[in-house]
Each structure stands twice: as structure tokens, then as C-alpha cells.
């Protein structure tokens with residue numbers, strides 16, 4: 444006997460339509476293989492008259508309660524995006540004992556403690572594989588496959604829009620604003636690109652990823668965030684000349700009770716596996732005590748890849764309605780006071796300076812860095828115009844604070860700091 448599972452959708456745009464298509468096309472195959480008969484009972488839309496997807500109109504409703512309160516619905520899939528009302532709808536669904544599946548990293552990252560508490564209290568499941576890295580099975584890998592290990596590092600390209608922009612800037616030497624405008628024309632960047640280009644999207648994803656990886660709640664507020672709007676083609680070109688590729692990385696590192704979480708443009712050695720992930724692809728590198736190095740790569744967005752991950756969650760949930768996966772950490776509103784979230788991390792630094800090309804300038808720059816016990820690993824100088832020069836230096840490992848102090852101590856009559864970019868190995 445097949446088990447009948449009824450779904451309700453909250454939202455029915457691009458992703459909802461993609462999930463509808465996958466489940467319709469795969470229905471008989473899933474029934475045969477899994478003995479689960481998945482049916483879509485209803486879909487909440489803002490306006491049935493203006494609905495764009497080709498999901499049948501007779502399952503659409505404009506009333507959230509029709510989906511949230513329907514006793515026949517087992518699983519609710521949230522496709523609304525944005526924090527509210529998505530988060531409060533998901534909470535209501537969980538309180539009604541329904542399993543919830545979402546790809547909404549913002550609603551999840553900001554409300555995870557409330558949603559998880561409601562899920563546990565009402566014996567419901569909460570699944571979010573597609574919230575980080577789209578189709579890349581990174582949530583399941585960390586919560587299940589790597590759960591016994593001690594993960595000390597997650598480092599990811601988790602935003603396809605910014606990876607596309609940086610790749611184009613890198614390959615064509617074009618400025619940020621040009622590439623962004625083209626990406627918007629092609630529909631590859633949102634009309635309002637802030638969430639992507641300022642690193643908010645990546646920070647929500649890092650909050651989820653690092654909480655799971657490090658078995659402790661890493662709230663969004665703890666994440667240091669910088670976007671790509673100030674990246675210049677000159678930095679990318681000089682970096683490349685010195686053997687580095689620029690990526691917007693979401694970086695989480697745990698060392699004992701100390702955690703650093705940061706999103707910012709980062710130079711990687713050009714032979715690093717993440718450096719070769721181009722265009723809108725996403726990838727996540729994981730390092731653990733026993734598993735050592737893992738790299739997962741795939742499509743971070745798009746209706747088909749995202750639908751694949753969501754439907755994987757739907758099938759898993761359908762098979763485990765009574766035994767949902769619960770993350771193995773205390774999912775509290777605040778972070779654990781025993782954990783030290785540090786902004787004074789250690790890495791290498793790329794610094795680009797515009798300097799007067801006169802005697803003593805290089806000495807004064809070297810003095811500012813050596814004065815903070817920072818060792819310079821490589822140095823490049825190029826004449827620019829009007830008797831000035833571009834100086835690029837890359838440091839050995841140094842603390843963030845010491846580099847900021849060294850930069851502040853530079854003689855501004857002689858040099859101007861054009862950029863400072865962190866370098867990872």
C-alpha cells in the first residue's frame with residue numbers, strides 16, 4: 444500500500460512551479476520506487492488572477508489559513524522568500540504539527556531558534572537543504588554524514604550572483620558597475636542587487652552552515668560582512684599576476700571555543716579548488732579532523748537545481764514523518780556565552796597602495812608593517828602616472844588588528860591605501 448502524502452505550498456512562483464513540475468513528472472516513478480503517493484493539495488498565491496506559474500488554478504488559494512490549517516496536509520513547502528510573513532507562516536505550520544520545508548535562508552537564519560523549538564514541541568520536521576548552496580547536499584552532509592567528526596573549517600562560494608560578477612570582472616578586466624548592469628539586463632542579478640552584492644545573502648547562509656558545522660548557534664549578527672561593490676579590476680589583475688584569484692567567500696573557522704565567521708572578498712591561490720569555481724556555480728570546502736578535505740560543488744540557484752534539493756527534502760520527510768532530523772546543537776536565540784566570536788582573526792593580507800615614487804617611501808611602508816611585527820611575503824611595485832607608483836604587498840600570516848593598525852600608521856603624505864583584501868590558503 445502506498446503512503447499518501449499531501450503537500451501545501453506557501454508561494455508558487457519560479458521555485459514553486461519547478462517543484463510542481465518535478466513532482467508531477469516524477470510522481471509515478473517515486474510511487475513505484477518509494478511507495479509514496481505525493482499529492483499537491485493547495486498553493487497560496489497573492490493573486491490567482493495574476494499567478495504566473497502553470498500550476499493548476501484549482502489548487503491555488505489567496506488565503507494562508509487554507510494551507511496552514513488544512514488537516515489533510517502533511518508537509519508545507521515555503522517558497523515566499525523574505526523574512527515575513529514567511530517565518531510566521533512556517534511557525535504556524537509547525538505549531539499545527541506540519542513538517543516544513545524551506546529554501547529561505549533569511550527567514551531561517553533570523554528565526555531558526557523559534558522554528559526549531561516549534562518543530563520539536565509539535566513533533567514536526569524542519570528541513571532546509573536548498574537554503575545553502577542550492578542543490579549542493581551540504582546540509583545533509585554536515586548534519587548526517589559528517590556528524591561524528593570535528594569540523595574546523597567551512598569555506599564557501601555561496602552566492603552565484605557575486606561569483607558571476609567577479610568571474611566576468613576577472614576574465615574581461617571590466618569594472619564592477621558595468622558587469623552588474625549587464626548581469627541585471629540578462630536577469631542574472633536582481634533589479635535591487637543589495638542582498639547579493641553586499642554579502643547579506645552569503646551571511647545568512649554562513650549563519651546556517653557554521654551553526655551546523657560547529658554544533659553551536661552562530662547568529663547572523665556575529666558575522667563580519669563585506670560585499671563586492673568596492674572591488675576594482677586593478678586588484679583582480681594585480682592579484683592574478685601574483686598567483687591569486689578573487690572570490691566572495693563565506694568563511695567559518697572553529698578553534699576550540701573560538702569561532703570566526705566572515706564574508707568578504709578573498710584572494711585564494713589560483714590552484715585552490717575554490718578558485719576554479721567560476722560563473723554562477725557555488726562550492727563549499729569543508730575541513731574536519733577525521734574527514735580532512737571535502738569539496739562540494741553545484742548550482743546554487745535556478746528552479747531545476749533548487750527543486751531537486753527541495754524534493755529530496757520532501758521525500759526524506761515523507762519517509763520519516765515520525766522521526767525528523769533534529770540538529771545536534773542547542774538552537775538558542777543567543778550564542779553560547781562560552782564561545783568566543785572573534786573579529787581578530789589571522790590570515791594573510793593583500794594591500795594596494797598609491798605612493799609617491801620618491802626615496803624612502805618603500806622604507807616607510809615596510810617600517811609601518813614591521814612596527815606591528817608583520818612580515819611581508821611579497822612585494823610588487825609598478826610606476827603609475829605623475830611620478831607616482833602602485834605598491835602591492837602581501838603579508839605573511841598576521842592578525843586583523845595588527846594589519847588595521849599598520850595601515851592606520853602609514854604616512855598619508857606619502858601613500859594612499861587603495862585596498863586591503865584578505866588572503867586565504
Ligand code: HSE
Nearest residue numbers: 601602603604743744
Ligand atoms: N541570490 C542567490 C545567489 C540565490 O545569487 O546565489 C539564492 O540564494
